Amino acid sequence: MGARFEELAWRETPIGEISLRRRRDPALDSDVYEVKLDDEYLMSSAFPVAEIELARLGLTPLTGEALDVVVGGLGLGYTARTALEDPRVRSLVVVEAIEDVIDWHRRDLLPFAAGLATDPRTRFVRADFFAAVAGDGFDDDEPGRRFHAVLLDVDHSPRQVLHPSHAPFYTVGGLRRLAALLHPEGVFALWSNDPPDPAFQRTLTEVFPTSVAHVVRFPNPLQGREAANTVYVARH
Template sequence: MGARFEELAWRETPIGTISLRRRRDPALDVDVYEVKLDDDFLMSSLFPVAEIELARLGLAPLGGNDLDVAVGGLGLGYTARTALEDPRVRSLVVVEAIEDVIDWHRRQLLPFAAGLAPDPRTRFVRADFFAAVADGDGLDPEQPGRRFHAVLLDVDHSPRHVLHPSHAPFYTPDGLRRLAELLHPEGVFALWSDDPPDADFGRVLAEVFPTSQAHVVGFANPLTGGESANTVYVARR
């Protein structure tokens, strides 16, 4: 057993100080990996269920094989790693704004994400997801305007609670239309949210996508001994 607490990495960024830490939870007898932005917790390995379901729910509506998938936001890697578990996925582009987060995975600091970086289907793109969508070049700098069968996004807390004001225009009809242009016909956009289903955002999705649904993903909360829930929106072009 290692130290009870260890800060594995940290960096000042334009949106604050991001850090990765590992702590031993004596009550649960597990190592917990956490990502913080300043004093705000972004992600914990104690609660991976909704990040995993983001990939599963996002890929479930798609038929056929040879799927090209983009993930916005790398974090602890649960969404990207789960996408690779689908044998239909032939390529995975992971768009992450912070180089250090990509480096965590290249250095194999996260044991539960093992295999993500070395997988030949994976390519990391160091870029601002929201700016890449807005400027029209798309999510793959090697192929401007490239289309994907699914885009899975987990960056902000929710469409109402964004990490930076520059992200807010994405969650409007105009922003989502730009995203839809990067999807193949019948392609899927899936979004993680920490808030309950938002009827106003549901109406925004309905302006752009013919079908959309908000899935409530419940999971056991070992800190409270009760249940918690996140939302996964799934919209199809």
């Protein structure tokens, strides 16, 4: 057993100070890895259920083999790692704006994400996801390349964004640009910390023929109660 608390990485970024910390949680009898932006917690390995479900719910509607998938926002790696567990996934492009977060995985700082960086299907792209949607897409070698699924976990919710530049993505215009990067019948899945938002659901239905808001419930050991996130799944 190592130290009870350790700051594994820290960096000043355009959106604030981001840090990766490991602490020993005696109640869970395990190490907990946490990501903070300034003084705000972004994610914790103590309750990764919704991040895992983002990948599962996003890939379930797809049929066929040889799927090309984009994950927007790497974080602790749960969504990307879960996507790779689906044998149909042929390629995984992980779009992450902060080089240090990619480096956490290349340095194997996160034992539960082992194998993500070394899987031959994985390609890390250091880029702003939202700028990529507004520009030429997620693959510099093939501008406008289409994918079967885009799984997004960056902002707290469509209303609670980490940076004002993200907000236009959650409009009809922004989502239409995203839809243009999907194959026919492709899927856009989005994690949100908030309950289902009727206004955003209406926006989704203006762009995608079908959309569902899944409420994902899980125990939150940090607060000693049940918590819930939302995963929106929209099909092109």
